[in-house]
Amino acid sequence: MSTDDKRRLALEKSMKEHNYEESALLEILHRAQEIYGYLDKELLMDIAQSLHLPPSHVFGVATFYSYFKLKRPGQHVITGCLGTACYVKGVDEIMRAIEKEYNIKRGESTPDGKLSLLVTRCIGACAMAPAIVVDDEMIAKATKEVVLQKIKEVLGGDKPESR
């Protein structure tokens, strides 16, 4: 069985568990994103058809919630926490430094898909602000230098293509 089929099967299973109920749309979108990494239109259409929901409704829901991603995220994902505590402690300056270094804007990926820079509203690590997450690893009480160094490390030798 190909990876595609396996993924589809996993999604189907999840939908079945929820009896294809329309109220489970969020749960299924969560699951789909877990399986596929992001939600493209084909996938959304598939879900809409399986749950007998209008496609526009599914698209509306998927884009309403910021947690769902409709584009493939970069290989490496940097997430800056823009919660209050982190903001007060200067996360904005760190983000600006990353934007400058890699010529990338918040919410974007480099054209070669190596690096994505995202923001989130509070990861709840307020006591350790400012917090930046580099590929699932949280850097607490982050500074510009530490974060840039860390990004360099995860990227290995290659510098992502800039715009």
Next chain:
Amino acid sequence: MGDAIVTLKIDGVEVHVPEGTMILKAAKDNGIIIPTLCNLEGLTPYGGCRLCLVEISGSPKLFAACITPVSSGMEVTTQSEKLKEYRKMAVQLLLAEKSHVCSVCVANDHCELQSLANELGVDHTMFERNFTKEEIDSTHDFLVIDRNRCILCTRCIRVCDEIEGVHTLDLRMRGKDAQIIMDLDNKWVNSCSCTSCRKCAKVCPVGAIYIEGEPVGHTKHKEIAEFITERRQRKCK
């Protein structure tokens, strides 16, 4: 809705309406017109535009007349300095939100936002006007959507879902980024569910959805509420 009749006062006038009636309707049936934009008789009330805010004595809060049911002994005020100022504010915000350039709009002279601004005397906006370049989709044979004029009243979405029953239209994103979409945000010509029924164009209060080549005045000449009620009844049979 029960058969019980509720007695209340609107602008000092005693009115009697069936229980469950919304203040807006109760007022209209008694000759008191409250300005609205998102509301359209026959569609589920939305409560979004906030034009129909009214005061109810005993409460410091304001209530949207389209979604607040009457209750016995209620005293409603539909006109006051504060309400007028707030209605002007809502119109100003809508005018400033997108490129509302009336002189080059298909709905010029047939636009509910334009006429509200006129009636209320909104002779300028205290906010800088935004000029947007949202997508215009004219791929459909005769239906066009110009998102730069949309005030997100969602009448089109509701008529598409509740009357035509296909739910081609919905909203994408949220807040300031919200926009009307077809299916999976497809071009209109690629819509798999649109029946080209034109209802969306008929209910659009501004010039956001219109029929190409047809004067907007012509599209909207028919009393929309009547049109919808008639459709509803036909559906019931």
Next chain:
Amino acid sequence: MEATSLNLADIQKIAEQEVDFERAYKYRINVCCSSGCVPLGALKVLKAFEDAVKELGVEKECKVARTGCPGTCAVGPAVMIEPGDYLYQNVTPEKAREIVRDHVVLGLPVKEMLYKNEAFYKKQQRLVLRNAGKIDPQRIQDYIAMGGYSAIVKCLATMTPQGVIYEVSTSGLRGRGGAGFPTGQKWGLVARAHSKPKYIVANLDEGDPGVFANRTLAEADPHAILEGMLIAAYAIGAEKGYLYIRSEYPLAIQTLQKAIAQARSISLLGDNILETGFKFDVELRFGAGAFVAGEETAILASVEGRRAMPRPRPPYPANSGLWGKPTLIQNVETLANIPLIIQNGGVWFSKIGTPRCTGTKCFSLTGKTKNPGLIEVPMGITLREVVFDIGGGVPEGRKFKAVLVGGPSGGCLPDTLLELPVDYDSLTRVGAIMGSGGIVVLDDKSCMVDTAKFFTEFCVDESCGRCTPCRAGLIRIKEIFDGITQGDARVEDITTLEKAGVYIRDASLCGLGQTAPNPVLTTLRYFKDEYLEHIQDKKCRAGKCFKNKEEEV
């Protein structure tokens, strides 16, 4: 856990067994493994303690437990050794062995490593967080040993649903989600609603940036939430509950999933709870990053799998909520109070806090404070006590400037309001809100204009877009802020800000819009001179603004 069907008496038995079992240990080492401490290496510390205890041969007398958060997030990883509640700060795997050797083997607490902030706990009153940091959240027995689930047993064995509602009403408890609606009254409304089935939605969608109280509660004591839901279900006659939780909280989700499974396995959830015929089950629902979903009608839409757009009320959820059925929506902190009220009586609870706002409130204390962390204080405590006594004041020798109470739609309060008691009514009076309990301390390096702009941006991003004031108004406020902070503004803009702010507050459809202008209106009220300074002198005394003009163009 192997047992499947327990009855009412069995809970008592488990508790007794567990207490006996615990008694066998002389010491108990509680390692905080909550979301706060894990990134700082708490799991390694846990492992180090387990190894050290084995190595030093004290496993029989010393238990190492993985617990939730004791609240002192600033000094994590935190480890508490019982008896005596010795709290060790900044523990590393290397230090673990030393602590076990000195404290457990030799009986000599390592003084240098102890947390030396008595005030932090002294002014607190931990009811909701009674078990936080003391029990293993992954073991239902730990909760039962602390008297957990005895309240639902009491309800099922000796109380009528009306009796439960009476007790909750007597307690004076008000909803902790922000608005402060009397809980007992809400339950009465749902209980009296005719239609069936009835639902409970527990709100754990803590969307406020800078707030982590609910997450910590779920990670530290998930069963307290479940027991609160059970009691509520019994009182209002619901058979199904949804626990709506942010998907950004993986550890809390895991903990709750486990807790639900454990509760089901001993028939504390399910079709025949404790063999009494009472039926109730809980399902988790995951949020997906929408602050507005915390609003009570928006959360319903979200649980139903739709866009989390608030809808008009009436109809109220108590009569027509999920799928048009009567629904009780309650914040998890409110629910965690319930078992205590049942155990100790409503009268007992009503004596805590102030007469109009009874009980305690959890706050996430962050920003420029010496002791950031999660605290729980009796209602009516003054802001000064929170900021200076518990929080220890402002670090780095800076000067206190303002305190932001109530999250992004709260209010910025100046030092002249520090004697203000913290309760729903007092906060509303000065333009702030209780919100979900965020307290952010700002020092003289913070610019109030910039702060208000930051919160406005947040609300712009989170507005659902349904109503004109919130969708089209907040963005205009944000643009005016852009002008002010970039030196491109006129004095008249202040009037525009005020007018728009008041309009958005009065005319918005839901709580988000109605409270979103709070930061703007309070900073205009208390810090107008800073606005004028920005506009007239193009000066920012905190040195934050006027920096990025070239960059952004």
Next chain:
Amino acid sequence: MQVTEKTKVATIWLSGCSGCHMSFLDQDELLLELAKKIKVVYSPIMDIKKFPENVDVTLIEGAVANEEQLEMLKEARAQTKILIALGDCAVTGNVTALRNAWRDSDKLALEKAYVENTDKNAQVPTDVPKLLKKVHPLHQVVKVDYFIPGCPPSASVINYVLTELLSGRTPNMEGKSKYG
């Protein structure tokens, strides 16, 4: 004010199509009535180079799109008691401000007009006043006392506003604020 002394009125044409001025002239016979009370001291239909001092009422058509217009507007404001924004361009920016949706619209507009859409001699002229980054309605630049929206405003509304002002009353714009 002495009976013999007429109210000094000026009209200015900034970035607009002159339609508002046409509408002003459309007052037809009512203009004769007006002429008894006012004296036009400055207008694009007159050959006066410098904006005069101590003007009572100035009607301004068009939005502010370049530096020359900006100066003109400020000068007019300084010399005028009552300044009126006449027509949608002056009140909202209207069609002239559509370019605001684009970044660097000042450069873009010139290129589109003088390079992309021309066959002969395509080059951006250097002897025109410098365009502003954005087109502004009047009240974003100076204080405006009254607004007469419309594209163009109807002659009767213009006449109404002027008549009210000349009689010392404040015009009520309800029902007289039709854009477009």
